[in-house]
Amino acid sequence: MKLDILALGAHPDDVEMSCAGTLAAAVAAGKKVGIVDFTRGELGTRGTPATRAAEAAAAGAILQLSARENLGLPDGFFRNDREHQLPLIAAIRRYQPDVVLCNAIHDRHPDHGRAAQLASDACFLAGLRMIETLGDDGQPQAAWRPRNVYHYIQDRQITPAFVVDISAHWHTKWAAIQAYNSQFFNPSSTEPATYLSSQEFGKFMEARAREFGHIIGVEFGEGFTVHRPVGVREVTELL
Numbered sequence: 001m002k003l004d005i006l007a008l009g010a011h012p013d014d015v016e017m018s019c020a021g022t023l024a025a026a027v028a029a030g031k032k033v034g035i036v037d038f039t040r041g042e043l044g045t046r047g048t049p050a051t052r053a054a055e056a057a058a059a060g061a062i063l064q065l066s067a068r069e070n071l072g073l074p075d076g077f078f079r080n081d082r083e084h085q086l087p088l089i090a091a092i093r094r095y096q097p098d099v100v101l102c103n104a105i106h107d108r109h110p111d112h113g114r115a116a117q118l119a120s121d122a123c124f125l126a127g128l129r130m131i132e133t134l135g136d137d138g139q140p141q142a143a144w145r146p147r148n149v150y151h152y153i154q155d156r157q158i159t160p161a162f163v164v165d166i167s168a169h170w171h172t173k174w175a176a177i178q179a180y181n182s183q184f185f186n187p188s189s190t191e192p193a194t195y196l197s198s199q200e201f202g203k204f205m206e207a208r209a210r211e212f213g214h215i216i217g218v219e220f221g222e223g224f225t226v227h228r229p230v231g232v233r234e235v236t237e238l239l
Helices: 014-028 049-063 082-095 110-125 167-178 199-215
Strands: 005-009 033-039 067-073 099-102 148-152 162-165 221-226
Touching (some): 005 014, 005 110, 014 033, 014 148, 014 167, 014 221, 033 049, 033 082, 049 067, 049 167, 067 082, 082 110, 099 110, 110 148, 167 199, 199 221
Parallel strands (some): 005 033, 005 099, 099 148
Antiparallel strands (some): 148 221
């Protein structure tokens, strides 16, 4: 299945917190969108891998994804090396996305920056035909390199290169986040409190989206960084 946009995340819920509004906007515009999670989040304090898989499926349904899968890389211990690049290269070739969205270039969680570099390198390597990978049918995959790779912004404050207006899709983003009932604020939960599970963190996520929206003159936004300048066909495309 060819996708227009493929979002990559080190953990289930990374994408929802950081660029779900952008994905929802793309789906509303008729684009095919998917998510590939690197790990099952098995080192997380709250929930279980099975719980988080169910939550990811629920969030995917809310976002109307065309595809979602989990590579099963080791949470906390994956590396940007051949062993962990190859399954990601295979996924990129499987979905042939035009645009890839991936983790922040540096962040509070060390997995995020490492995932950002893994994603960037895998996107380049996926275009080299001498690297051999097999599809689900056991046949060799064709090389594929996405046109653009953008990094979403997560916990740490990073100045965005561009901001996507998600004002019309904020409620969809928030519903996708809330699908992760084990991870975020839930007054009935008996699990240990974490950085993400506080009510204040939820307020922070909304404030961040409002801040990004504010700098482009809309209500809600999501920011991204780039490795190279973003081109437009005409300046009237800009807000």
